[in-house]
Amino acid sequence: KNEVEQSPQNLTAQEGEFITINCSYSVGISALHWLQQHPGGGIVSLFMLSSGKKKHGRLIATINIQEKHSSLHITASHPRDSAVYICAVAIFYGQNFVFGPGTRLSVLP
């Protein structure tokens, strides 16, 4: 069983739709990142969370430490949101991150 799982694996949405991507993990963590990766490989960190909720523009990230679960929401989705979204956790006492497999999002105009 992978330490970090994401659902769905693939997601196709129409422009304007509300999107939710889920991440669950099985280890104790110090922090969780949501990352965005566009075709071509570059990774951008969207959020770092250790509790609660964060909002940046149309993006919202939440984390429930007790349930070991995080969600990334995109409101009013746009084709430029099309990318792979990756959940990554910093494990307690570890110095590195464990990454989920990613969710490939396509937003159609």
Place this chain on the structure above:
Amino acid sequence: DTGVSQDPRHKITKRGQNVTFRCDPISEHNRLYWYRQTLGQGPEFLTYFQNEAQLEKSRLLSDRFSAERPKGSFSTLEIQRTEQGDSAMYLCASSPRDRLYEQYFGPGTRLTVT
């Protein structure tokens, strides 16, 4: 900050050749990480430096792989006797000393072994 940079961005090599990649972290970031990402998968940890010291290595890092960060600034990752299974995106990230668990990623080096 100019961000994390990696060079080259793409490398095509024949099986059996050696390749070397370079990563320049954000200046004054003391931690530097190397990851490997194969198609359709999330990145996997390879190794980690704090300043010039290599503190952790994954079992994925076979003896054909070596990484250095000689002066605590840029880092190199060398793969000797490349195999087709080494084809992947190699990502570098750096973290500041005062903000644990933040990571800033470079654009990656895509390696294709033919």
